[in-house]
Amino acid sequence: MHVRPRLVDVAARAGVSQKTVSNLLNGYPHISATTREKVEAAISELGYRPNLSARSMGRGRTGFIAFAVPSLSNPHFAELAGRVISAAKRQHWTVLIEETGGRKVSEDTVVSTMPYLVDGIILHPESLTDDDVEDRARDTPIVLLGERGLELVADRVVADNVAAAEDITEHLIETGHRRIATVGIRSDAHLQASQFRDQGLRLALARHRIPFDDALVIDVPDYSRAAGVLAAQSLAKMTPRPDAVLCFNAAVAAGVLSGLHGLGVRVPDEIGVAGFDDIDEAEFTSPPLTTIAWDIDGMAEAAVRLLAERYESRDLPTRDVTLKHTLKTRASTTPRRSV
Amino acid sequence: MHVRPRLVDVAARAGVSQKTVSNLLNGYPHISATTREKVEAAISELGYRPNLSARSMGRGRTGFIAFAVPSLSNPHFAELAGRVISAAKRQHWTVLIEETGGRKVSEDTVVSTMPYLVDGIILHPESLTDDDVEDRARDTPIVLLGERGLELVADRVVADNVAAAEDITEHLIETGHRRIATVGIRSDAHLQASQFRDQGLRLALARHRIPFDDALVIDVPDYSRAAGVLAAQSLAKMTPRPDAVLCFNAAVAAGVLSGLHGLGVRVPDEIGVAGFDDIDEAEFTSPPLTTIAWDIDGMAEAAVRLLAERYESRDLPTRDVTLKHTLKTRASTTPRRSV
């Protein structure tokens, strides 16, 4: 096995100094055509590639960013991860993906250990408190993903869950639904997304003078398909039965559809179903699912951009970017014939 | 912003040499209790964390491995990625995830560029030829994921697609199906999985003296849900109509179910549906899908282990590990009443 060539080998072969090779590699503009030619020839003849650890050291920049989400098994995050990787590549960053499982200890590890390994962190927190983040954000650029919280402790990219929930509720009301059950309101204080969605729902209901009925709130232990199936059972037992369900996540919605199907409850004839997160699957459930689609590309792009800007200058004011969302109406919520 | 403490700062504070601190950090056993105490105190007082780039340089080991798959949007790969990250962590490796889109140029980039950044590569190739891999595997440990190909050019973890296809076909036959259509045989020479699955199907059919009917082969442009919907349309038009479909991937199977549902064809009464890859979703489609489940954990664990062993000694013989698989029978293929 031959030894991997180093910068000095290239320099020797091209008859120039190390720094000249380095300059060429790093896009320094003032290099004569002949020198450029010689160096490039040497590089390709030797098959030289820079050693990135050494480069990191010299530059004091690791070239990595961390992207930490609860779970890659959630297609929403998997897709987002792919987009972040692409967006980061444009900034010459390589992405380290970290799964936190939504556990506070893992999220903590990410913000406390990663800084010594990465130039910045993009985190979708589920359990971390504002204080934990604020502390770390002073040392390392951190971009938060998620919902509009109260305090702005670090740059972040947020979805407007209140507005999205209003939109989808409006749609349910317009298509003739009145008794709208919800699956996924969580009492956990830190899971703010569900609270904002709840808030949006109530706003839309109030606008149409439809009273909010606590009996229509279904609890779930987690946001899984299995939880959705259980929710469907509760749903079917309610009297009078709701004429629509709003699920706070696509997997739960898919589970609800599956559960209702198993129970012989017809969707959308007997009950309309809608959810959040327009994952691939939503278009192909039976029937296809009405959802809120987030601007995933915009999210990834904004997150990386905020991180890059913060990396460049630490004393920028803290910013947040709110994402667009789109209501995707599908067969799971076609208009009801009569109420 | 205070400067991040270095090893030398810890050493100074503890009143020992740098190397002693380094030794402690790296698990060197012969350190007196008092020294250990002093150093640990200094570390925690300063909040010291090692700079990993510097460590990589000193050690000549980057501490990274690359994991390259076609797409994270495929839940099968997303889940696998999560397991690989966990398994790698146990070997003190951090994983860089790379999406290749199955494109040869991207796969090429991974095996040619990554070696200067990682200690090894785990790759699920789709377009790369044996030669491309063989060449690179001499320099950098590479573990291939996928199907049992003809030549063993690098360590690999393979699924026995022939046996899996036989098993699932046997199941279809046992449950009374005779006219078994297939969705997903691809003519592309490099997509060997489909060929092995085809081969397994034929073996099982032959064993039961059921002739293979070319008319029952449905082509798809890709392995997406949308392709499955199209396949369902072809399926419905066939006369006589097949009594079962074997889909070569779970997303396609989900699409087929969705398509059949849209066309009013009842599953499993009129037609049984089965697929490969037991993704989460499979359990919750309507009806739930019979699939082949791979041993994802075993796959991740074996891949990382092979990589680690190869990293330790380059002149090991090339090895391959074959995975177990399990048939998951669900409602999409319940026994037919009559044939």
Added chain:
DNA sequence: TTCGAAATCTACAGCGCTGTAGAGTCGGGC
């Protein structure tokens, strides 16, 4: 023709860690 700015390139000192080599200390067997 002369001079300064721009262009081009070189030399060398780090970046923060680990490996190697070796110095000093301690304790038990003879």
Added chain:
DNA sequence: GCCCGACTCTACAGCGCTGTAGATTTCGAA
């Protein structure tokens, strides 16, 4: 009481790259 091996720790030279400072050359304008 002496010697040797095991233990504990230190000193210092890299790892391969980039930044800084500065040397040298080139070129257009005065």
